[in-house]
Structure formats: structure tokens, C-alpha cells
Amino acid sequence: MAARHRSRTRALQVLFEWDMRREPIERAIAHYYDTLHSEEAQADIQLKPDKFMEELARGTVENAENIDKKIEAKSANWRLERMAVVDRNILRLAIYELERHELPGPVVIDEALELARQFSGDESLSFINGVLDAIHRQAN
Numbered sequence: 001m002a003a004r005h006r007s008r009t010r011a012l013q014v015l016f017e018w019d020m021r022r023e024p025i026e027r028a029i030a031h032y033y034d035t036l037h038s039e040e041a042q043a044d045i046q047l048k049p050d051k052f053m054e055e056l057a058r059g060t061v062e063n064a065e066n067i068d069k070k071i072e073a074k075s076a077n078w079r080l081e082r083m084a085v086v087d088r089n090i091l092r093l094a095i096y097e098l099e100r101h102e103l104p105g106p107v108v109i110d111e112a113l114e115l116a117r118q119f120s121g122d123e124s125l126s127f128i129n130g131v132l133d134a135i136h137r138q139a140n
Helices: 003-021 025-034 036-042 051-062 064-074 085-100 105-119 122-139
Strands: none
Touching: 003 025, 003 051, 003 085, 003 105, 025 051, 051 064, 051 085, 064 085, 064 122, 085 105, 085 122, 105 122
């Protein structure tokens, strides 16, 4: 797994915990390092801080209010709190990355869809793709 994709996967795990527990993002990051990261170490992955993951998680949370408004505006008939937690956080993470303009929009969307394939259901793929495509088109 490429390093950036691994960082996105980790950021999604942190965001999921942040969203479910309603705890500060710093606590969710610390908990990641205490638990999930330790499990990765057993799989022979070198244990060291993942700065990109931390940047994605913190940035997404810092901009969550604005990001959530964009999601609600482009997800017809779906309230944010009714969406699956993992889908909601895949969208948040991807929109944060789209707004950073470090990668082309289609690359960010492809990464989000890969996360959806890994952590969500088939029905979520078209929903996530549609919301992200609409947000990307509006920004350009």
C-alpha cells in the first residue's frame, strides 16, 4: 500500500473515532497511536508518527463545519446525521483534500472511492462519487 494511501486510511480511522465518540481530534489521534498503530507494528510496519495522517485529520476537523455544509448542499434528500459514519468521513476527508488543491480533483476522488471500496458498501460508491464530483465541478 502506498504511503499516502495508508495515511488516508489512518486519517479515516481517526475521523471515524472522532465522529463516533465526539472527542477532541488530539485524543482520537493519540488513541490511534495507542491501539491501531500498535497492531500495524505487529504486522512489521515501522512504528513512527504519520505526519500526513495527522495533518489530514486535524485539517478535516478544523474545517468540518464548512465541509459539512457543502456535503449537505450536494447530497439531495440526505441529512448528514443520517449518512453512514464511514461515508460521511470519507466525504469530509476528500473535500478537505480537494480544497487544499495539492492534487488534481480526479485523483482525490479516486482515492476517496478506493477508501469507500475498502470500508463501505457498493451502494456508497455512486453516492460518494456523485457528491464529490458535484463539489469538484462547482469549485472549477
